[in-house]
Amino acid sequence: MQQTIGAIALLVPDYDDAIAFYVGKLGFDLIEDTRLSETKRWVLVAPRGSSETRLLLAQADDEDQANAIGNQTGGRVFLFLHTDDFDRDHGQMLANNVEFLENPREESYGKVAVFRDPFGNKWDLIERR
Incomplete structure (x- = not known):
């Protein structure tokens, strides 16, 4: 049996600000950015050359999640x-x-x-x- 961690959810305040940092400043690849609803997107980024684990940039959608940003x-x-x-x-x-x-x-x-x-x-x- 082989298993891998496919993605780790990272709470962020805004999808586009998170993409700007991870892709624009760290040089990560934008793997996927799919709109799921009016307010929710599936945004995956990964370091260049990475083939397994991705970061799922998860925009906080309530106060509890917003309070956990940066302190997960x-x-x-x-x-x-x-x-x-x-x-x-x-x-x-x-x-x-x-x-x-x-x-x-x-x-x-x-x-x-x-x-x-x-x-x-x-x-x-x-x-x-």
Whole structure:
């Protein structure tokens, strides 16, 4: 048996703002953007070269969901973006005004730095050893 995680839902305040950040600033691919109703869309994005897990950009549709935007993990790093060239991607992200919360650091598992999307979600950018 083989299983994979196909998508992870990420609450966002607005579909188009989320696409602008993930596709425009991080360079992710827009995999799908399908209108499901007057207010709901199925929006999938993924890092370039990724073949399995996608992010489902889910626009909050009630107060409870809106209150959880940026804090789906209680303030911890939520998502981990692996790269084959930390310096290249870190430099491009800085050029695109992505907010890093720390300087790059070397850890036993690789080079890493925490960044935040404009909605408050914390990410690790990691080049694994």
